[in-house]
Structure formats: structure tokens, C-alpha cells
Amino acid sequence: xxxxxxxxxxxxxxxxxxxxxxxxxxxxxxxxxxxxxxxxxxxxxxxxxxxxxxxxxxxxxxxxxxxxxxxxxxxxxxxxxxxxxxxxxxxxxxxxxxxxxxxxxxxxxxxxxxxxxxxxxxxxxxxxxxxxxxxxxxxxxxxxxxxxxxxxxxxxxxxxxxxxxxxxxxxxxxxxxxxxxxxxxxxxxxxxxxxxxxxxxxxxxxxxxxxxxxxxxxxxxxxxxxxxxxxxxxxxxxxxxxxxxxxxxxxxxxxxxxxxxxxxxxxxxxxxxxxxxxxxxxxxxxxxxxxxxxxxxxxxxxxxxxxxxxxxxxxxxxxxxxxxxxxxxxxxxxxxxxxxxxxxxxxxxxxxxxxxxxxxxxxxxxxxxxxxxxxxxxxxxxxxxxxxxx
Amino acid sequence: xxxxxxxxxxxxxxxxxxxxxxxxxxxxxxxxxxxxxxxxxxxxxxxxxxxxxxxxxxxxxxxxxxxxxxxxxxxxxxxxxxxxxxxxxxxxxxxxxxxxxxxxxxxxxxxxxxxxxxxxxxxxxxxxxxxxxxxxxxxxxxxxxxxxxxxxxxxxxxxxxxxxxxxxxxxxxxxxxxxxxxxxxxxxxxxxxxxxxxxxxxxxxxxxxxxxxxxxxxxxxxxxxxxxxxxxxxxxxxxxxxxxxxxxxxxxxxxxxxxxxxxxxxxxxxxxxxxxxxxxxxxxxxxxxxxxxxxxxxxxxxxxxxxxxxxxxxxxxxxxxxxxxxxxxxxxxxxxxxxxxxxxxx
Numbered sequence: 001x002x003x004x005x006x007x008x009x010x011x012x013x014x015x016x017x018x019x020x021x022x023x024x025x026x027x028x029x030x031x032x033x034x035x036x037x038x039x040x041x042x043x044x045x046x047x048x049x050x051x052x053x054x055x056x057x058x059x060x061x062x063x064x065x066x067x068x069x070x071x072x073x074x075x076x077x078x079x080x081x082x083x084x085x086x087x088x089x090x091x092x093x094x095x096x097x098x099x100x101x102x103x104x105x106x107x108x109x110x111x112x113x114x115x116x117x118x119x120x121x122x123x124x125x126x127x128x129x130x131x132x133x134x135x136x137x138x139x140x141x142x143x144x145x146x147x148x149x150x151x152x153x154x155x156x157x158x159x160x161x162x163x164x165x166x167x168x169x170x171x172x173x174x175x176x177x178x179x180x181x182x183x184x185x186x187x188x189x190x191x192x193x194x195x196x197x198x199x200x201x202x203x204x205x206x207x208x209x210x211x212x213x214x215x216x217x218x219x220x221x222x223x224x225x226x227x228x229x230x231x232x233x234x235x236x237x238x239x240x241x242x243x244x245x246x247x248x249x250x251x252x253x254x255x256x257x258x259x260x261x262x263x264x265x266x267x268x269x270x271x272x273x274x275x276x277x278x279x280x281x282x283x284x285x286x287x288x289x290x291x292x293x294x295x296x297x298x299x300x301x302x303x304x305x306x307x308x309x310x311x312x313x314x315x316x317x318x319x320x321x322x323x324x325x326x327x328x329x330x331x332x333x334x335x336x337x338x339x340x341x342x343x344x345x346x347x348x349x350x351x352x353x354x355x356x357x358x359x360x361x362x363x364x365x366x367x368x369x370x371x372x373x374x375x376x377x378x379x380x381x382x383x384x385x386x387x388x389x390x
Numbered sequence: 391x392x393x394x395x396x397x398x399x400x401x402x403x404x405x406x407x408x409x410x411x412x413x414x415x416x417x418x419x420x421x422x423x424x425x426x427x428x429x430x431x432x433x434x435x436x437x438x439x440x441x442x443x444x445x446x447x448x449x450x451x452x453x454x455x456x457x458x459x460x461x462x463x464x465x466x467x468x469x470x471x472x473x474x475x476x477x478x479x480x481x482x483x484x485x486x487x488x489x490x491x492x493x494x495x496x497x498x499x500x501x502x503x504x505x506x507x508x509x510x511x512x513x514x515x516x517x518x519x520x521x522x523x524x525x526x527x528x529x530x531x532x533x534x535x536x537x538x539x540x541x542x543x544x545x546x547x548x549x550x551x552x553x554x555x556x557x558x559x560x561x562x563x564x565x566x567x568x569x570x571x572x573x574x575x576x577x578x579x580x581x582x583x584x585x586x587x588x589x590x591x592x593x594x595x596x597x598x599x600x601x602x603x604x605x606x607x608x609x610x611x612x613x614x615x616x617x618x619x620x621x622x623x624x625x626x627x628x629x630x631x632x633x634x635x636x637x638x639x640x641x642x643x644x645x646x647x648x649x650x651x652x653x654x655x656x657x658x659x660x661x662x663x664x665x666x667x668x669x670x671x672x673x674x675x676x677x678x679x680x681x682x683x684x685x686x687x688x689x690x691x692x693x694x695x696x697x698x699x700x701x702x703x704x705x706x707x708x709x710x711x712x713x714x715x716x717x718x719x720x721x722x723x724x725x726x727x728x729x730x731x732x733x734x735x736x
Binding site for chain 2: 003005017018019020021023024025026053054055056057072090092093094097105106107109110111112124127130133134135136137144146147283284
């Protein structure tokens with residue numbers, strides 16, 4: 001089959017690789033019909049996530065048709081149309097039992113590597129380094145889906161791939177980001193980053209009843225999408241005005257009740273701060289650039305919540321712990337427990353409360369994946385979200 | 391079945407008594423000679439090696455390109471990344487030596503690092519003809535440092551501590567002691583029953599090839615050892631308390647004398663069972679053998695932890711969980727393998 005393989009920093013190749021096979025009784029093999037490039041794939045592309053190996057198949061947002069099931073999979077049959085959640089979860093361990101699926105204790109065969117870095121290991125993920133399992137990803141024609149009796153969501157209505165594909169990751173991620181803000185009547189929510197996850201965080205904050213939602217980015221086309229499609233009431237271009245001053249002005253000095261970091265470890269920012277973090281990152285004195293996170297903590301109102309859904313990989317510098325502590329802030333974060341949100345969000349899509357396809361700007365074939373990555377990374381042609389079809 | 395005999399967990403130390411390299415003469419020798427210069431005082435030598443490590447590490451991190459050229463390896467991304475990683479390792483080794491109360495282990499870790507450097511340079515000698523003479527010179531330099539490291543490590547192991555005083559007690563240098571634990575979401579009765587059927591153990595213990603139960607107390611074990619060899623022994627149960635504990639030890643003339651205890655404790659608040667494993671064994675080649683095994687990824691604590699993790703997978707999900715990369719032996723990209731499973735499902 002064809003698959004998009006990581007061959008080194010900023011080097012991708014669509015290669016012919018062996019077809020996946022059933023390895024565990026609870027596996028299914030899915031023929032992929034649509035798969036997307038995620039912002040977090042760019043961290044792999046740019047070489048910021050350790051334990052990648054030449055030839056690793058990328059991709060963790062995919063859906064398709066079941067073509068084979070292991071003997072223990074009773075809920076799916078060949079021909080079923082499914083969306084696959086990006087964290088691999090067994091459904092039986094203590095974390096899965098608490099609906100914390102992205103922390104599954106049984107799905108990462110390389111848990112020891114993650115434990116060395118983080119103390120405990122999160123769940124295994126599709127196509128996201130060997131530290132997180134060494135699973136082949138979904139930017140391919142076929143994928144093996146472990147614990148197929150737990151994760152995949154069957155789609156039996158007439159919704160298109162574009163409408164349901166993002167249930168695999170970014171819609172639940174944006175939603176969880178908003179849910180963690182515990183939105184109350186009158187709340188103002190600020191969202192750093194208007195990439196696809198930020199768009200869905202804005203749309204979800206709106207569904208959850210926020211009074212005002214402020215989108216922050218540097219690309220006018222993304223800010224326009226936030227205002228016109230996602231539901232942002234105001235936008236701030238951080239290259240044109242001071243985010244902190246503008247937020248104070250918009251909230252009459254209170255600051256946003258909750259701040260969502262939908263940016264993560266490769267943030268951009270004002271020249272001096274960006275240069276500082278970029279240099280530290282290059283010297284391996286910090287692995288992540290927490291520019292958005294620092295600003296979110298500083299901006300947040302006293303007693304407010306900072307919700308972190310942008311991906312971080314390692315260590316950061318100049319973390320404003322003093323502000324966090326003295327302002328009694330709450331930080332909530334985590335890889336998305338996708339399995340928890342898929343069904344309720346599918347129902348919202350069916351009821352027409354949200355149509356997630358609004359973020360898609362480009363469709364390409366799987367063999368064009370390297371071009372899609374380059375375009376997405378450099379925001380060429382107003383690129384917001386690339387969907388690859390097999 | 392329960393027996394009254396408690397496991398003798400000091401067996402490792404007994405084995406070691408005879409291995410300790412401190413003779414009575416050394417024990418009582420005057421200490422002046424060690425204070426004459428770094429080469430005759432292993433602790434000062436260790437400190438010098440520690441600072442050397444930090445200096446070299448900083449150079450490797452700050453100027454990987456120049457370093458690569460200086461030692462005659464290709465100045466490409468891969469080699470630079472290696473140098474960065476080696477630099478971090480050197481700094482860690484240096485700090486460990488300087489901070490340690492008893493730097494013996496840290497100095498031996500340097501020996502391990504030297505072996506890695508030599509492998510790196512050896513690869514460069516064979517792949518980069520233009521840098522060959524520089525790489526050869528660098529190899530000679532590393533060999534020299536390795537000799538110093540080995541010498542210092544051996545002298546430190548002879549019971550002379552950091553401050554130049556003799557160690558107060560001989561340390562066991564042969565037996566490996568491993569303690570690991572995990573929590574499994576199943577009741578102790580079920581976990582005990584599964585474990586007590588020793589023939590189940592190879593399902594989740596990666597290095598175990600087979601266990602054959604001979605009778606009520608005795609069983610025959612066969613395990614894979616590094617470098618494709620295998621080891622065998624007979625074991626006997628020395629204690630068995632249903633749903634609580636099993637203890638065993640190898641009987642005479644085992645390839646790898648060993649003993650172990652596994653305890654099953656009901657975890658609080660309906661969290662299942664805490665499994666606590668304690669193992670002692672005498673690896674072939676003593677501590678040095680264990681260190682070499684560690685360098686090749688066979689670190690015993692990690693091995694046992696991995697086994698417990700697989701046991702948890704079997705009990706909670708029904709089988710050992712595989713990813714595309716984990717079915718291969720050794721490093722492999724996360725792609726499906728052409729042959730399906732290279733590692734057979736036992």
C-alpha cells in the first residue's frame with residue numbers, strides 16, 4: 001500500500017510499504033477514505049518530537065471502511081464506515097474506566113521511554129513517535145486499528161467524510177479545550193491560535209454559552225474564518241496590536257475568564273521573545289517555545305482558568321509560576337480523551353449545531369501529502385486544513 | 391501449599407563475600423601514596439575525569455560542527471545529533487561523578503560512554519575515508535581515556551571512597567537486586583492463580599522461553615540470554631501463600647543462580663491488586679556483565695517492569711498489546727512488517 005513516511009526533519013516520502021495485518025485479537029483493518037494533516041504533525045515534521053525513526057508512517061486523523069476484524073471484535077463488521085480516534089485505548093484499565101482514554105495504561109508498548117521523560121506514560125497514539133507506541137499512522141491506504149471494539153465510531157447516516165472526519169481528533173480537542181473552561185453565563189473566552197483546533201475551540205465555546213469569544217492569531221485569513229465561521233466576537237492580530245492591552249480593554253480591565261492555548265510548543269511571537277525561545281530551543285536548553293502559554297497566564301483574570309490543548313513535548317523556560325500562583329489560576333490540560341466526546345459531538349453534527357467541514361481549505365490525494373505539509377507549515381494559499389483522500 | 395522456609399534474601403551478599411576485591415593488605419595499607427598525584431589517587435583522578443566529561447560535553451553541545459570536523463566524522467545532521475546527545479551524556483556523567491558520594495558507578499558509566507564513543511568513531515573510520523586519519527587519532531585518544539577510566543574504576547572498586555578514605559564495608563559487587571511493582575485492575579485471587587501456574591509466565595516474561603512444572607515444588611526454567619544464548623535452571627518453591635505470595639529460588643548448579651518473591655496485595659479503594667516483585671540473581675560476569683547487558687538495552691529493572699506491564703495487558707485486555715514497531719526485534723520504523731509478526735506470539 002501507499003503511505004506517507006517520515007524520512008527525517010522536513011523530509012517526507014510517499015512510499016510503497018507492506019499492508020497492515022491483524023496482530024491482536026481486538027484489531028481491525030480499515031481501508032482509509034479520508035485522512036488529514038494535523039498541526040501536531042508539524043511538530044514531527046519539524047523534528048521537535050524525539051524518538052521518530054526513518055520510515056515511520058505519519059497520520060492520526062483518519063476514517064474509512066472496515067475490511068477485516070480480529071476474532072475478538074464483535075461490534076464491527078466488514079463494510080462498516082468508521083471514524084478512528086487518535087488515542088489508542090483498551091477500555092479496561094483504570095484510566096479508561098474513568099473515561100481518561102488518552103491515558104490508557106495498556107496501549108503503549110514503549111511506555112518505558114515515555115516514563116523516563118514524563119514519569120508516567122500516556123496512551124499509544126497512531127503515527128506519533130516510538131515514545132508513544134510505534135504505531136503506524138493513518139496517512140496511508142490502510143491502517144491497523146488496535147482495540148477496535150473500543151475506539152472506532154460507526155457512521156451510519158448520510159454525513160460526508162468531510163463532516164465527520166474531524167471527530168477523530170480536532171473537533172473533540174477544541175471541544176475539550178472549551179469544556180475545561182467550565183463556561184458560566186457572561187464569560188469571556190480568549191483563544192490563542194486560530195488554526196483548525198482554535199477554530200473548533202471557538203465554535204465549542206459558543207455552543208457552551210460563552211458571552212464573548214476572542215480569537216488571537218497573526219494571519220488575517222485565519223482571523224476572518226474565526227469571526228465569520230467559528231463564532232468569534234472579536235479578533236486580535238498580535239503582530240498589529242498588544243494582546244494584553246487589547247484584552248484588558250475588551251474586558252474593561254477584568255481579563256478573560258478563561259484562556260485557551262491552542263498553539264503549543266512551536267509558538268511564534270514578537271521578535272525579541274521569539275528569538276529568545278528559538279535560540280534556547282536550538283541549543284536544547286528548552287524543547288518547547290511557550291510564548292502563547294506565558295501570555296495566556298498573564299492575560300487571564302484572577303481566579304480564572306487556563307486550558308491547554310496545544311501540544312507540548314518536553315521542557316519550557318520562564319514559566320510564569322508567580323502569576324499562576326498569586327492569581328489563583330487553574331490550569332487544565334491533556335491529550336484529548338477523544339472516545340469520550342465522539343458520540344455526543346456526532347449528535348451535535350447530526351442536529352446541525354456545527355458543521356466541522358468549514359475549516360477545510362484544501363483537498364489533495366495521499367500521494368501529494370509532502371506538498372500538503374509544506375503548504376500547511378508555510379500557510380501558503382491561505383491554508384487552514386488539508387484533507388487527503390486515498 | 392505453604393512451607394515454613396522463608397527465602398534467604400541475603401544469598402546475593404553471601405555470593406559476593408568471596409568476590410570483594412579488598413585484600414587485608416589493601417585494607418590496612420597507609421594512605422599517603424594515594425595523595426601524591428591524580429594518577430595514584432583514584433578519587434582525584436575521578437574528579438579530573440568528571441571535569442573532563444563536563445568540558446568535553448560543553449564542547450560537543452556548543453560546537454558540534456567543529457567537533458565533528460576535529461574528530462573526522464561527517465558533519466551531517468545525524469552525526470551532529472549524535473554529538474549533541476553525547477555531549478549531554480558527557481555532562482551528565484561528569485556531574486554524576488562530581489556529585490556522587492562514591493563515584494565508582496559513575497566512573498564505570500564513563501567506561502560505557504567510552505565504548506559508545508569508540509563504536510561511533512569506528513563507524514566513521516569505515517564510512518568516511520577523508521576523515522580517517524583524524525578519526526584514528528580521536529580513537530586513540532578515546533582508547534587512552536578508556537584505559538584511565540577503567541583504571542580509576544577498578545581502584546575505586548577496591549574500597550577507596552571519594553574523600554580518599556577507605557570504604558567502611560565491602561560492597562556486594564556481583565548480585566543484581568531488582569524490585570519492581572505494578573497495579574493491575576483484577577482481584578488478588580485471580581492474579582495469584584494466573585501467576586502460580588508458572589507455565590503462564592513465558593506469555594508475558596519476554597526473556598523466558600519456557601517453564602515446565604516438574605512437581606508440587608519444582609519446575610524447570612529456560613530463558614534467553616544476551617547474544618543469542620540461553621540459560622536453564624531448576625527452581626523450587628520456598629514459600630507459597632495463596633492469594634498473597636510466592637517465593638522461589640534456583641537449586642544448585644543453575645547457570646544463573648537466582649531467587650525471587652512476588653507479593654500480591656489488595657490495592658486500596660477497589661483498584662485491584664498491587665504486584666510487588668523482588669528478584670536477586672548473579673549474572674554471568676558479575677556487575678561488569680550486568681553493566682554490559684545494560685548498555686545493550688537489557689537493564690534488569692526495566693526488563694522486569696516491562697514483564698509486569700505485559701502481565702497487566704494480559705490480565706486486563708486479554709493478551710500482550712503489539713504496535714507495528716514492537717513486533718520487530720530491535721529498532722524498526724512504525725510500518726507494518728511484510729512477514730506479519732517477526733516476533734512469534736508465544
